Amino acid sequence: MTELKRITKAGFTNFTRSGLVSFAAVLQVVNTLAVIVTIILLQAVLYSSLNVIKDKVDVTIYFNVGASEARIALLKDSLLKLPEVANVSYTSASEALKLFRDRHQNDYPTIAALDEIGDNPLGAVLNVKTKEVSQYESIANFLKSDNALVLGSSDIVNHSNYYNNKLVIDRLNTIISGAQKFGFLLTLYFIISSIFITFNTIRLTIFISKEEIGVMRLVGASKMRVRGPFMVEGAIYGIISTIVTLLLFWPATAWFGRNMTGFLGLNLYNYYISNFFQIFAIILLSGIILGVISSFFAIRKYLNK
Amino acid sequence: MIYFNNVSKIYKDAVALDDVTFSITAGEFVSIVGHSGAGKTTLTKMIVADENPTNGTVFFESINVHKLKNKDLTKLRRRIGVVFQDFKLLSNKTAYENIAFAMEAVGKSDLEIASDVPHVLELVDLSHRLDHFPNQLSGGEQQRLAIARAIINQPELIIADEPTGNLDSINTYEIVQILKKINDLGTTVILATHNRGVIDLIGERVITMENGKVIRDTKNNQ
Numbered sequence: 001m002t003e004l005k006r007i008t009k010a011g012f013t014n015f016t017r018s019g020l021v022s023f024a025a026v027l028q029v030v031n032t033l034a035v036i037v038t039i040i041l042l043q044a045v046l047y048s049s050l051n052v053i054k055d056k057v058d059v060t061i062y063f064n065v066g067a068s069e070a071r072i073a074l075l076k077d078s079l080l081k082l083p084e085v086a087n088v089s090y091t092s093a094s095e096a097l098k099l100f101r102d103r104h105q106n107d108y109p110t111i112a113a114l115d116e117i118g119d120n121p122l123g124a125v126l127n128v129k130t131k132e133v134s135q136y137e138s139i140a141n142f143l144k145s146d147n148a149l150v151l152g153s154s155d156i157v158n159h160s161n162y163y164n165n166k167l168v169i170d171r172l173n174t175i176i177s178g179a180q181k182f183g184f185l186l187t188l189y190f191i192i193s194s195i196f197i198t199f200n201t202i203r204l205t206i207f208i209s210k211e212e213i214g215v216m217r218l219v220g221a222s223k224m225r226v227r228g229p230f231m232v233e234g235a236i237y238g239i240i241s242t243i244v245t246l247l248l249f250w251p252a253t254a255w256f257g258r259n260m261t262g263f264l265g266l267n268l269y270n271y272y273i274s275n276f277f278q279i280f281a282i283i284l285l286s287g288i289i290l291g292v293i294s295s296f297f298a299i300r301k302y303l304n305k
Numbered sequence: 306m307i308y309f310n311n312v313s314k315i316y317k318d319a320v321a322l323d324d325v326t327f328s329i330t331a332g333e334f335v336s337i338v339g340h341s342g343a344g345k346t347t348l349t350k351m352i353v354a355d356e357n358p359t360n361g362t363v364f365f366e367s368i369n370v371h372k373l374k375n376k377d378l379t380k381l382r383r384r385i386g387v388v389f390q391d392f393k394l395l396s397n398k399t400a401y402e403n404i405a406f407a408m409e410a411v412g413k414s415d416l417e418i419a420s421d422v423p424h425v426l427e428l429v430d431l432s433h434r435l436d437h438f439p440n441q442l443s444g445g446e447q448q449r450l451a452i453a454r455a456i457i458n459q460p461e462l463i464i465a466d467e468p469t470g471n472l473d474s475i476n477t478y479e480i481v482q483i484l485k486k487i488n489d490l491g492t493t494v495i496l497a498t499h500n501r502g503v504i505d506l507i508g509e510r511v512i513t514m515e516n517g518k519v520i521r522d523t524k525n526n527q
Contacts, residue, residue: 002415006409013397013398014397017397018397211393212397214393215393215394216406216410217382218355219382219387219406219407219410220379220380220382220383220410220411220458221379221409221410222379223375223379225409225410
């Protein structure tokens, strides 16, 4: 306990007395943490944009005129049981007609032709949304398979628009998965390079003390007694850098929230505030682990004597 | 207490120690003298295992110091105080903290530290400098502080490597007197120096080295 107290105290003292060196190390850790926060926010923007795009994609199943609602409901239930399906919405024949009339209210010849027919020429519609864009094909296949369309549902389905939209859906799917992969690789690159730069900065701060480390060992200090204060210093770099980083992002996200919400499709300030504790935990842990682990490894080579 | 048995140290293209054999008994004051490059520093570093021999063995009492594991080496070093020509003080610690650190390293309590540090600083006449950092002290004061740090844990052996190398004659005299006093109190002292005047001041056993070899081992007056 006394040892721990002494190590902690020495870490704090070294931090305050190292002045410019500590300042430089904190600045570098702030840079790394800022990269991590930026990536978290960019991922949020990317995923929100992708979700908007994904939401615009669906498959519509058109039923024959006069298909019974009970059989359509049965098909709806079996679709909902599929793990890929996120949502199925039903539009009855009369609702479809009403929507058609609303859509064409200024198109007199179409409305006149409709009135001429007298009966409702439109069938009911099921609108299917899957969890992932790539899953629409399996829904289309499901609709084609006999065993899935139980109780002879195939004779009530007129057609689905999947194959009309297939090209667009496939392209969107490629773009979305490409964007996710690119985002992941970019994230990995920035995080790894920031960690390396920070590690080297901390290594330099310890390099300055390498002779003193040797002296500490010569006066009989244990490895932990020498290493401990440097690790505490590393943790202090992490804690202070976390506070500085989160404070810097407060006004920055507020500005983005005020001026760029339309462009980004996401209010970054609201996202930052509503996820503040998760971001705080990620950044604090990253900062402390980065500082402590970097110090631990950087000092290792000077401790061997 | 210390036994060098056919110790050699060969660097890539230079021989630092060449088949050195001698022993030192407890309570002795031994000066190791020789020109720069004679092998004095390498020899003193061997005792605290700061250097490993190419051949031969070094014993501290019955312990082969180069066979020790890290943990045991730390324990051995706690029994030895070391003073260097360039002082090797901890630059971001005050005079008080430099000595307290050596005590903390051996596990002394806060109470012992608070009582012993001012006492040892008084012994080397640095009571008025306890809150000063090393760069705020003169060369002589820094060396006295280094000696205070070396003796604070009452080691069985003090190794002083050119402790007066950077000091004027008045400070040199003071340092030698402090080392003699420490030896009078029963601590073994090994002093490496190239200064004949210092050896004459001490008047004890002298080991003379040249090109890594011991060429003479005698009492100063012999």
